[in-house]
Amino acid sequence: MVKYIFKRLIQLIPVLIGVSIAVFLMIYLIPGNAAEIIAGPTATKEEIQNITVKLGLDKPAYIQYLKYMSGVLKGDLGYSFQTGQAVSKAIAVRYVNTLSLAIFSALISIILGVTTGIIAAAKRNSWFDRLCMGISTFGISAPSFWIGLLLIVVFGVKLKLLPISGFNGKIWTADGFIHLLMPAITLGFGSSAMISRMTRSSLLEIIHQDYIQTARAKGVKEKIVILKHALKNALIPIITIVGINFGGLLGGAVVVESVFAINGIGRLMVQAISARDFPMIQGSVLMVAFTFVIINLIVDILYAAIDPRIQYN
Amino acid sequence: MNREILLEVNDLKTYFYTVDGVVPAVDGVSFTISKGETLGIVGESGSGKSVTARSIMRLIPNPPGKIVSGSIKFKDEELLTKKDSEMRMIRGSKIGMIFQDPMTSLNPLFTVGDQIIEALCIHQNIDKKEAKEKAIEALRMVGIPSPEKRINNYPHQMSGGMRQRVMIAMALVCSPDLLIADEPTTALDVTIQAQILDLIKDMKNMLNMSVMIITHDLGVVADIADSVIVMYAGKMMEYGRAFDMFSNPLHPYTKGLLDSIPTLSMEGDRLKSIEGSLPNVTLDYKGCRFADRCSERCEKCFVEEPPLIKVNDSYVRCHKYLNRR
Numbered sequence: 001m002v003k004y005i006f007k008r009l010i011q012l013i014p015v016l017i018g019v020s021i022a023v024f025l026m027i028y029l030i031p032g033n034a035a036e037i038i039a040g041p042t043a044t045k046e047e048i049q050n051i052t053v054k055l056g057l058d059k060p061a062y063i064q065y066l067k068y069m070s071g072v073l074k075g076d077l078g079y080s081f082q083t084g085q086a087v088s089k090a091i092a093v094r095y096v097n098t099l100s101l102a103i104f105s106a107l108i109s110i111i112l113g114v115t116t117g118i119i120a121a122a123k124r125n126s127w128f129d130r131l132c133m134g135i136s137t138f139g140i141s142a143p144s145f146w147i148g149l150l151l152i153v154v155f156g157v158k159l160k161l162l163p164i165s166g167f168n169g170k171i172w173t174a175d176g177f178i179h180l181l182m183p184a185i186t187l188g189f190g191s192s193a194m195i196s197r198m199t200r201s202s203l204l205e206i207i208h209q210d211y212i213q214t215a216r217a218k219g220v221k222e223k224i225v226i227l228k229h230a231l232k233n234a235l236i237p238i239i240t241i242v243g244i245n246f247g248g249l250l251g252g253a254v255v256v257e258s259v260f261a262i263n264g265i266g267r268l269m270v271q272a273i274s275a276r277d278f279p280m281i282q283g284s285v286l287m288v289a290f291t292f293v294i295i296n297l298i299v300d301i302l303y304a305a306i307d308p309r310i311q312y313n
Numbered sequence: 314m315n316r317e318i319l320l321e322v323n324d325l326k327t328y329f330y331t332v333d334g335v336v337p338a339v340d341g342v343s344f345t346i347s348k349g350e351t352l353g354i355v356g357e358s359g360s361g362k363s364v365t366a367r368s369i370m371r372l373i374p375n376p377p378g379k380i381v382s383g384s385i386k387f388k389d390e391e392l393l394t395k396k397d398s399e400m401r402m403i404r405g406s407k408i409g410m411i412f413q414d415p416m417t418s419l420n421p422l423f424t425v426g427d428q429i430i431e432a433l434c435i436h437q438n439i440d441k442k443e444a445k446e447k448a449i450e451a452l453r454m455v456g457i458p459s460p461e462k463r464i465n466n467y468p469h470q471m472s473g474g475m476r477q478r479v480m481i482a483m484a485l486v487c488s489p490d491l492l493i494a495d496e497p498t499t500a501l502d503v504t505i506q507a508q509i510l511d512l513i514k515d516m517k518n519m520l521n522m523s524v525m526i527i528t529h530d531l532g533v534v535a536d537i538a539d540s541v542i543v544m545y546a547g548k549m550m551e552y553g554r555a556f557d558m559f560s561n562p563l564h565p566y567t568k569g570l571l572d573s574i575p576t577l578s579m580e581g582d583r584l585k586s587i588e589g590s591l592p593n594v595t596l597d598y599k600g601c602r603f604a605d606r607c608s609e610r611c612e613k614c615f616v617e618e619p620p621l622i623k624v625n626d627s628y629v630r631c632h633k634y635l636n637r638r
Contacts, residue, residue, distance in 0.1 A: 211421070219405035
């Protein structure tokens with residue numbers, strides 16, 4: 001297993017190189033350049049030229065890329081074109097915020113999705129099942145920024161129950177928790193709808209398996225039949241969806257962070273893109289890609305932990 | 314045979330309510346199993362044998378299935394009126410059950426040991442350690458080599474025959490009075506089939522229990538059963554002692570079944586079979602359910618359903634025997 005994890009970590013390198021090349025090319029494709037934006041609308045051609053040389057933007061693309069990557073290998077993600085701040089430092093603070101939001105909303109979506117999925121499957125065709133499936137269709141189709149605004153209006157403005165912005169970056173404190181509750185629900189809602197549906201359909205398939213009949217014939221209680229014998233077997237597709245959704249949560253954070261004014265990596269990326277702040281965009285995307293790959297690795301390890309038939313060599 | 318009766322099923326009716334109408338999967342089945350007796354239920358797929366067994370265990374999925382009427386008395390206690398919690402105490406403890414396909418009947422994510430121990434812990438007030446020892450003992454009893462190692466195996470690490478042995482160990486670990494075996498050999502190789510049948514016979518004698526074995530293999534019945542029920546489309550067609558049925562089959566369907574067994578002496582001949590297939594039975598079905606395929610049918614067979622008629626020591630559902638009573 002250790003060997004497998006090591007192998008997967010090695011495989012991370014080509015993935016990240018691929019991502020960095022893709023992002024680099026994309027930045028070249030979007031119109032406008034950093035020097036013009038930094039120099040401002042009233043700048044002369046000469047001033048722009050000076051800034052271009054200073055940032056190294058006059059060199060051919062491959063040289064720029066190689067120079068950047070040699071820095072990355074040394075752990076140096078470069079400096080922001082816009083603020084001059086070290087990219088790694090800027091990202092570090094915001095990454096914690098985004099990760100807090102993503103993990104918190106993942107937890108909410110797992111708890112909500114799996115519980116409703118189990119009950120819906122156990123009481124198939126009941127009013128609860130129909131209600132859950134109705135809500136989940138809504139959850140999958142409703143855009144998160146709209147749900148966010150709705151929550152802000154209801155819980156923030158009308159009921160004044162939850163704060164609408166001002167996350168302090170510390171999820172583990174009561175204040176941080178309360179501030180992140182609404183963004184996390186907004187972000188996790190769609191994902192929990194998907195998890196709920198997957199749990200339900202996966203369980204319904206498993207319930208008809210012969211070994212469930214065997215468990216019942218042994219005299220096992222129905223609750224334990226579902227929660228132990230059936231659920232464990234239904235977990236593989238559920239975990240797969242959770243893993244894939246986590247990537248979606250990181251992406252969705254871009255929107256939700258803007259709605260709730262959270263100082264996260266998503267907002268950082270949006271700002272960096274509009275300023276053509278190349279090192280900042282590149283650094284943030286690499287960080288998100290890295291997280292996504294690690295989450296997938298964890299999912300793969302969980303497969304093997306759940307199902308003894310899955311072995312990695 | 315005048316032994317103590319263990320299980321008495323009377324006029325059992327289990328119907329399935331589907332979109333296409335009501336299907337009487339088991340329609341008025343009655344029989345008894347005495348202590349130490351082995352009853353075989355034979356019939357083709359869809360004849361209602363498995364539904365009969367699952368009705369006794371009260372494991373009919375509802376909806377769509379429902380036990381509509383009848384009575385199932387086990388040790389003089391009515392099972393059909395028992396609460397779910399009372400029924401759970403009987404399943405696995407007083408009545409053990411094994412299923413057709415050992416490849417899919419064991420939970421793939423738990424070790425065989427865990428699955429046997431679970432049965433023990435539900436029904437007996439013992440701790441994990443004691444349960445583990447009993448589970449090892451049960452595995453040894455059903456002929457699994459080095460059971461103290463095998464107990465930690467997952468089902469996928471075992472062969473089909475081994476898994477069926479595990480199923481048997483699991484069904485018998487609480488020493489039930491009745492073992493219901495639903496096609497226990499159908500999914501196995503021929504050589505393994507014989508081993509598993511021998512094992513069931515040995516266990517039956519060792520634990521002094523009764524066995525209800527469901528099969529479509531008449532060879533299995535001849536090998537193991539004391540009495541036999543032949544089922545067709547939810548109805549009992551013939552019920553009697555196994556020896557009588559093989560030496561003197563009464564119902565045309567039973568005769569047809571026995572004639573379809575290939576023998577070595579039939580060199581070059583075509584294999585005999587019963588033409589046609591099971592009818593789609595509904596509640597308002599008229600006449601004998603086998604009439605369409607019967608070689609000895611008469612006009613009456615299509616209009617009136619024959620009653621169960623006693624002929625010598627056996628029962629048969631056929632108009633042919635009505636006048637001979």
